[in-house]
Amino acid sequence: YKVHQMSRPHPKKVKSNGAVTTKAPAGAIVLFDGKNADAFTRAWTIKDGVLIASRNPKPKTSGDTKTKQDFGSCSLHVEWRIPAGREISGQKGGNSGIFLMDRYEIQVQESHTNVTYADGQAAAIYGQTPPKVNASVPQGEWQSYDITFTAPVYGEKGMEKPAYVTVVHNGVKVQDNQKIYGTTTHKKVAKYPDNHPEQAP
Numbered sequence: 001y002k003v004h005q006m007s008r009p010h011p012k013k014v015k016s017n018g019a020v021t022t023k024a025p026a027g028a029i030v031l032f033d034g035k036n037a038d039a040f041t042r043a044w045t046i047k048d049g050v051l052i053a054s055r056n057p058k059p060k061t062s063g064d065t066k067t068k069q070d071f072g073s074c075s076l077h078v079e080w081r082i083p084a085g086r087e088i089s090g091q092k093g094g095n096s097g098i099f100l101m102d103r104y105e106i107q108v109q110e111s112h113t114n115v116t117y118a119d120g121q122a123a124a125i126y127g128q129t130p131p132k133v134n135a136s137v138p139q140g141e142w143q144s145y146d147i148t149f150t151a152p153v154y155g156e157k158g159m160e161k162p163a164y165v166t167v168v169h170n171g172v173k174v175q176d177n178q179k180i181y182g183t184t185t186h187k188k189v190a191k192y193p194d195n196h197p198e199q200a201p
Contacts, residue, residue: 001119003119003127003128003185003187003188003189004119004120004127004186005118006117008117008118008119009118010115010118010121010130010134011118011121011130011131011132011133011134011174012133012134013133013134013136014133014134014135014172016135016136016137016169016170016171016172017170017171018137018141018142018143018144019079019137019141019142019143019144019170020144020168020170020171021079021144022077024077029069031067032051034049034050035049037051037065039067039069040065040066040067040068041065041066041067041068041201042054042063042064042065042066044065053065053096066099066102067201070197070199070200070201071100071101071200071201072151072198072199072200073149073150073151074100074148074149075146075147075148076098076100076145076146076147076149077144077145077146077147078098078144078145078147079142079143080096080108080143080144080145081139081140081141081143082094082108082109082110082139082140083139084139084140085140086139088110088113088139089114090114090115090116091109091116091120093110094108094109094110094114094139095109095120096108096109097126097184098145098147099184099201100147100163100165101149101151101163101197101200101201102201103184103200104149104163104165104180104183104184105125105126105127105184106123106124106125106126106145106147106165106167106175107120107121107123107124107126108122109122110122110136110139111136112134112136112137112138112139113138113139114139118130122134122136122143122169123135123136123145123167123169123174123175125165125175125178125180126184127184127185127186127187127188127190128180128181128182128184129175129178131167131169131174131175132173132174132176133172133174135169135170135172136169136170137170143169143170144168144169144170144171145167145169146167146168147165147167147168148165148166149163149164149165150163150164150165151163151198151199152180152192152196154195154196158192158194158195159192159196162179162180162181162192163179163180164177164178164179165177166178
């Protein structure tokens, strides 16, 4: 299939029980504890223990945010939701993502009802691999990702081993040690760069 091909088959919908909330294990780095966003580069709004992606016109509070700390291979737990009542159409209104090492995107999107290209729906490796099944819950409800990421290995001649990722969406494994074919791009075939840091936001 071509990147973002609309006729690419969509994953079968399965019923999940929604977000899986787990207590952070001993030794984990807690990026957001419901009280402050000090671990991130932008001061998004915090309300009732929720970090809200802001479109405030003030430059320091709007747009993408990144971790101040760099990471390589890791396990990451994320809980997210698209606000109830927000108008969603394709990639508009709910389009976001978790960028591992600031390069490899696991898509965040309203995919319970909304239809977009298969490699751009929730839990897809964006522009590359759709999830095995669609475990999304209705808009407005909390969802979770448990991501296990293995960073690519680089040597003197460039990439020696590609990155791999496992994604558990709302308790359902939807990416199983899936090879990542390169850095995230839009409407282009992914490829790895010649150089790569060992860690990144």
